[in-house]
Amino acid sequence: MISEQEILNASILIVDDQQANVFLLEEMLRDVGYARMTSTTDPYAVCELHRKNCYDLILLDLQMPGMDGFQVMEGLKEIETDSYLPVLVITAQPDHKLRALAAGAKDFVSKPFDLVEVQTRIHNLLEVRLLYRKLENYNKLLEQTVLERTAELRASEARFRRLTELSSDWYWEQDENGHFTRIFGPVLEMLGIHVDDALGELGQDQGANWNEAERKMLEANLAARRPFLDFVYSRTNPDGSRQYLMVSGEPMFDDSGRFTGYRGVGKDVTETIGAEHESQQKR
Secondary structure (H helix, E strand, C coil): CCCHHHHHCCEEEEECCCHHHHHHHHHHHHHCCCCEEEEECCHHHHHHHHHHHCCCEEEEECCCCCCCHHHHHHHHHHHCCCCCCCEEEEECCCCHHHHHHHCCCCEEEECCCCHHHHHHHHHHHHHHHHHHHHHHHHHHHHHHHHHHHHHHHHHHHHHHHHHHHHCCCEEEEEECCCCEEEEECCHHHHHCCCEECCEEEECCCCCCEECHHHHHHHHHHHHCCCCEEEEEEEEECCCCCEEEEEEEEEEEECCCCCEEEEEEEEEECHHHHHHHHHHHHHC
Protein backbone atom coordinates (compact mmCIF):
# COMPACT_ATOMS: atom_id res chain seq x y z
CA MET A 1 0.00 0.00 0.00
CA ILE A 2 1.00 3.63 -0.55
CA SER A 3 0.68 5.95 2.43
CA GLU A 4 -0.82 9.43 2.29
CA GLN A 5 2.55 10.91 3.20
CA GLU A 6 4.24 9.14 0.28
CA ILE A 7 1.67 10.68 -2.07
CA LEU A 8 2.19 14.17 -0.63
CA ASN A 9 5.98 13.74 -0.98
CA ALA A 10 5.71 12.84 -4.68
CA SER A 11 7.48 15.07 -7.19
CA ILE A 12 5.24 17.04 -9.56
CA LEU A 13 6.07 19.14 -12.62
CA ILE A 14 3.54 21.79 -13.73
CA VAL A 15 3.77 22.80 -17.41
CA ASP A 16 1.66 25.71 -18.69
CA ASP A 17 2.60 28.69 -20.83
CA GLN A 18 0.30 30.92 -18.74
CA GLN A 19 2.04 31.91 -15.50
CA ALA A 20 -1.35 32.60 -13.88
CA ASN A 21 -2.39 28.96 -14.38
CA VAL A 22 0.90 27.78 -12.91
CA PHE A 23 0.38 29.90 -9.77
CA LEU A 24 -3.20 28.64 -9.43
CA LEU A 25 -2.19 24.97 -9.65
CA GLU A 26 0.70 25.45 -7.23
CA GLU A 27 -1.62 27.09 -4.70
CA MET A 28 -4.23 24.35 -5.05
CA LEU A 29 -1.63 21.65 -4.46
CA ARG A 30 0.13 23.47 -1.65
CA ASP A 31 -3.18 23.86 0.23
CA VAL A 32 -3.59 20.08 0.56
CA GLY A 33 0.04 19.40 1.55
CA TYR A 34 2.04 18.75 -1.62
CA ALA A 35 5.57 20.02 -1.11
CA ARG A 36 7.72 18.92 -4.05
CA MET A 37 6.52 20.99 -6.99
CA THR A 38 8.44 22.37 -9.96
CA SER A 39 7.00 24.45 -12.77
CA THR A 40 7.91 25.77 -16.20
CA THR A 41 6.23 27.86 -18.89
CA ASP A 42 8.65 26.55 -21.53
CA PRO A 43 7.44 23.34 -23.24
CA TYR A 44 10.88 22.82 -24.79
CA ALA A 45 12.39 22.37 -21.30
CA VAL A 46 10.02 19.58 -20.17
CA CYS A 47 11.88 16.53 -21.50
CA GLU A 48 15.24 17.58 -20.12
CA LEU A 49 13.68 18.40 -16.74
CA HIS A 50 12.03 14.99 -16.59
CA ARG A 51 15.20 13.22 -17.72
CA LYS A 52 17.08 14.81 -14.81
CA ASN A 53 14.39 14.58 -12.12
CA CYS A 54 12.14 11.65 -13.15
CA TYR A 55 8.92 13.26 -11.87
CA ASP A 56 6.15 11.15 -10.40
CA LEU A 57 3.54 13.23 -12.25
CA ILE A 58 3.54 15.90 -14.97
CA LEU A 59 0.59 18.30 -15.25
CA LEU A 60 0.77 19.24 -18.91
CA ASP A 61 -1.16 21.97 -20.77
CA LEU A 62 -1.98 20.88 -24.31
CA GLN A 63 -2.25 24.26 -26.00
CA MET A 64 1.10 26.05 -25.90
CA PRO A 65 2.86 28.11 -28.56
CA GLY A 66 5.79 26.66 -30.47
CA MET A 67 5.47 23.15 -29.05
CA ASP A 68 2.11 21.78 -27.94
CA GLY A 69 1.42 19.15 -25.32
CA PHE A 70 1.12 16.34 -27.85
CA GLN A 71 4.64 17.00 -29.08
CA VAL A 72 5.89 17.11 -25.52
CA MET A 73 4.36 13.68 -24.86
CA GLU A 74 6.11 12.25 -27.90
CA GLY A 75 9.42 13.41 -26.45
CA LEU A 76 8.57 11.98 -23.03
CA LYS A 77 7.90 8.55 -24.57
CA GLU A 78 11.56 8.35 -25.54
CA ILE A 79 12.50 8.79 -21.87
CA GLU A 80 9.84 6.53 -20.34
CA THR A 81 10.99 3.35 -22.05
CA ASP A 82 8.76 1.20 -19.85
CA SER A 83 5.76 2.77 -21.69
CA TYR A 84 4.26 4.34 -18.54
CA LEU A 85 3.78 8.05 -19.22
CA PRO A 86 3.06 9.90 -15.92
CA VAL A 87 1.06 12.71 -17.54
CA LEU A 88 -2.19 14.41 -16.59
CA VAL A 89 -3.17 16.76 -19.41
CA ILE A 90 -4.86 20.13 -18.97
CA THR A 91 -7.18 21.25 -21.75
CA ALA A 92 -10.06 23.58 -22.48
CA GLN A 93 -10.92 21.67 -25.68
CA PRO A 94 -13.27 18.69 -25.10
CA ASP A 95 -12.27 17.09 -28.42
CA HIS A 96 -8.64 16.92 -27.26
CA LYS A 97 -9.38 14.56 -24.36
CA LEU A 98 -9.61 11.29 -26.29
CA ARG A 99 -6.67 12.24 -28.47
CA ALA A 100 -4.58 12.95 -25.38
CA LEU A 101 -5.46 9.56 -23.83
CA ALA A 102 -4.60 7.84 -27.11
CA ALA A 103 -1.25 9.65 -27.09
CA GLY A 104 -0.37 8.13 -23.72
CA ALA A 105 -1.75 10.54 -21.10
CA LYS A 106 -3.15 8.79 -18.04
CA ASP A 107 -5.95 11.30 -17.30
CA PHE A 108 -7.11 14.86 -17.95
CA VAL A 109 -8.61 17.90 -16.22
CA SER A 110 -10.62 20.63 -17.89
CA LYS A 111 -10.27 24.38 -17.82
CA PRO A 112 -11.56 26.26 -15.95
CA PHE A 113 -10.33 24.19 -13.01
CA ASP A 114 -12.62 22.49 -10.53
CA LEU A 115 -10.72 22.41 -7.24
CA VAL A 116 -12.02 19.06 -5.95
CA GLU A 117 -11.73 17.36 -9.35
CA VAL A 118 -8.12 18.46 -9.87
CA GLN A 119 -7.04 17.37 -6.38
CA THR A 120 -8.82 14.01 -6.67
CA ARG A 121 -7.41 13.15 -10.10
CA ILE A 122 -3.87 14.11 -9.03
CA HIS A 123 -4.15 12.05 -5.85
CA ASN A 124 -5.43 8.98 -7.71
CA LEU A 125 -2.81 9.18 -10.44
CA LEU A 126 0.01 9.54 -7.94
CA GLU A 127 -1.21 6.55 -5.96
CA VAL A 128 -1.19 4.40 -9.12
CA ARG A 129 2.19 5.75 -10.21
CA LEU A 130 3.84 5.05 -6.86
CA LEU A 131 2.33 1.56 -6.72
CA TYR A 132 3.65 0.92 -10.22
CA ARG A 133 7.14 2.00 -9.19
CA LYS A 134 7.03 -0.09 -6.03
CA LEU A 135 6.03 -3.14 -8.07
CA GLU A 136 8.79 -2.41 -10.60
CA ASN A 137 11.42 -2.20 -7.85
CA TYR A 138 10.11 -5.39 -6.25
CA ASN A 139 10.33 -7.22 -9.59
CA LYS A 140 13.92 -6.05 -10.08
CA LEU A 141 14.84 -7.24 -6.59
CA LEU A 142 13.09 -10.55 -7.19
CA GLU A 143 14.90 -11.00 -10.52
CA GLN A 144 18.28 -10.31 -8.92
CA THR A 145 17.53 -12.74 -6.08
CA VAL A 146 16.55 -15.43 -8.57
CA LEU A 147 19.78 -14.90 -10.54
CA GLU A 148 21.87 -15.16 -7.37
CA ARG A 149 20.08 -18.27 -6.13
CA THR A 150 20.34 -19.88 -9.57
CA ALA A 151 24.08 -19.27 -9.66
CA GLU A 152 24.46 -20.76 -6.19
CA LEU A 153 22.44 -23.82 -7.15
CA ARG A 154 24.44 -24.37 -10.32
CA ALA A 155 27.71 -24.19 -8.43
CA SER A 156 26.41 -26.59 -5.80
CA GLU A 157 25.04 -29.00 -8.39
CA ALA A 158 28.31 -29.00 -10.33
CA ARG A 159 30.29 -29.63 -7.17
CA PHE A 160 28.28 -32.57 -5.93
CA ARG A 161 27.56 -34.01 -9.39
CA ARG A 162 31.29 -34.25 -9.93
CA LEU A 163 31.65 -35.81 -6.50
CA THR A 164 29.01 -38.46 -7.25
CA GLU A 165 30.30 -39.24 -10.72
CA LEU A 166 33.83 -39.93 -9.54
CA SER A 167 32.79 -41.98 -6.48
CA SER A 168 35.45 -40.67 -4.12
CA ASP A 169 36.49 -40.75 -0.49
CA TRP A 170 36.76 -36.99 -0.16
CA TYR A 171 36.00 -33.71 -1.91
CA TRP A 172 38.33 -30.69 -1.90
CA GLU A 173 38.53 -27.12 -3.16
CA GLN A 174 41.42 -24.68 -3.44
CA ASP A 175 41.46 -20.95 -4.07
CA GLU A 176 43.53 -19.27 -6.79
CA ASN A 177 46.59 -19.28 -4.50
CA GLY A 178 46.48 -23.03 -3.89
CA HIS A 179 45.08 -22.83 -0.36
CA PHE A 180 42.46 -25.37 0.60
CA THR A 181 39.09 -23.74 1.27
CA ARG A 182 36.88 -26.84 1.55
CA ILE A 183 37.54 -30.45 2.50
CA PHE A 184 34.68 -32.93 2.94
CA GLY A 185 35.31 -36.54 3.88
CA PRO A 186 37.72 -38.49 6.10
CA VAL A 187 40.93 -37.54 4.29
CA LEU A 188 42.57 -36.05 7.37
CA GLU A 189 42.01 -39.17 9.45
CA MET A 190 43.00 -41.45 6.57
CA LEU A 191 46.31 -39.72 5.98
CA GLY A 192 47.13 -38.62 9.50
CA ILE A 193 47.77 -35.04 8.36
CA HIS A 194 46.54 -31.68 9.61
CA VAL A 195 45.26 -28.50 8.03
CA ASP A 196 46.41 -25.18 9.41
CA ASP A 197 44.13 -22.33 10.51
CA ALA A 198 41.33 -21.41 8.06
CA LEU A 199 42.21 -24.61 6.14
CA GLY A 200 45.14 -23.17 4.20
CA GLU A 201 47.68 -25.69 2.88
CA LEU A 202 47.95 -29.31 3.91
CA GLY A 203 50.45 -29.69 6.72
CA GLN A 204 53.25 -32.24 6.92
CA ASP A 205 52.15 -35.66 8.00
CA GLN A 206 53.81 -37.66 10.72
CA GLY A 207 56.96 -39.06 9.13
CA ALA A 208 55.52 -40.23 5.79
CA ASN A 209 57.69 -39.89 2.70
CA TRP A 210 55.88 -38.75 -0.46
CA ASN A 211 57.10 -39.70 -3.91
CA GLU A 212 58.57 -36.37 -4.99
CA ALA A 213 58.42 -37.06 -8.74
CA GLU A 214 54.71 -37.82 -8.52
CA ARG A 215 54.06 -34.81 -6.33
CA LYS A 216 55.83 -32.52 -8.81
CA MET A 217 53.71 -33.89 -11.66
CA LEU A 218 50.54 -33.14 -9.67
CA GLU A 219 51.74 -29.65 -8.80
CA ALA A 220 52.55 -29.01 -12.46
CA ASN A 221 48.97 -29.87 -13.43
CA LEU A 222 47.66 -27.44 -10.82
CA ALA A 223 50.05 -24.68 -11.87
CA ALA A 224 49.04 -25.07 -15.53
CA ARG A 225 45.34 -25.01 -14.58
CA ARG A 226 44.75 -28.27 -16.40
CA PRO A 227 42.03 -30.73 -15.44
CA PHE A 228 43.32 -34.15 -14.43
CA LEU A 229 41.55 -37.47 -13.92
CA ASP A 230 42.55 -40.42 -11.77
CA PHE A 231 46.09 -39.19 -11.08
CA VAL A 232 47.80 -41.67 -8.72
CA TYR A 233 50.61 -40.71 -6.39
CA SER A 234 52.08 -42.51 -3.40
CA ARG A 235 53.90 -42.24 -0.10
CA THR A 236 55.81 -44.47 2.25
CA ASN A 237 54.31 -44.53 5.74
CA PRO A 238 56.45 -44.50 8.91
CA ASP A 239 55.86 -48.25 9.32
CA GLY A 240 57.30 -48.90 5.84
CA SER A 241 53.99 -49.65 4.15
CA ARG A 242 53.12 -48.07 0.81
CA GLN A 243 49.98 -45.96 0.40
CA TYR A 244 48.45 -44.91 -2.93
CA LEU A 245 46.06 -42.01 -3.50
CA MET A 246 44.07 -41.24 -6.64
CA VAL A 247 42.89 -37.67 -7.21
CA SER A 248 40.89 -35.89 -9.91
CA GLY A 249 40.45 -32.16 -10.25
CA GLU A 250 39.24 -29.39 -12.50
CA PRO A 251 39.92 -25.63 -12.56
CA MET A 252 37.14 -23.20 -11.60
CA PHE A 253 36.37 -19.88 -13.29
CA ASP A 254 33.89 -17.12 -12.49
CA ASP A 255 31.40 -15.61 -14.95
CA SER A 256 34.05 -13.25 -16.32
CA GLY A 257 36.47 -16.10 -17.02
CA ARG A 258 38.83 -15.34 -14.12
CA PHE A 259 40.50 -18.39 -12.56
CA THR A 260 39.24 -18.88 -9.00
CA GLY A 261 40.85 -22.16 -7.96
CA TYR A 262 40.39 -25.93 -8.20
CA ARG A 263 37.87 -28.48 -7.05
CA GLY A 264 38.17 -32.21 -7.08
CA VAL A 265 37.93 -35.55 -5.35
CA GLY A 266 40.32 -38.06 -3.91
CA LYS A 267 40.36 -41.73 -3.06
CA ASP A 268 42.62 -44.15 -1.22
CA VAL A 269 43.40 -46.91 -3.78
CA THR A 270 46.05 -48.73 -1.74
CA GLU A 271 44.05 -51.96 -1.55
CA THR A 272 43.26 -51.94 -5.27
CA ILE A 273 46.84 -51.36 -6.35
CA GLY A 274 48.11 -53.82 -3.75
CA ALA A 275 45.80 -56.51 -5.13
CA GLU A 276 47.02 -55.78 -8.67
CA HIS A 277 50.65 -56.17 -7.57
CA GLU A 278 49.93 -59.50 -5.91
CA SER A 279 48.14 -60.71 -9.01
CA GLN A 280 51.11 -59.76 -11.19
CA GLN A 281 53.55 -61.51 -8.85
CA LYS A 282 51.50 -64.73 -8.96
CA ARG A 283 51.51 -64.67 -12.73
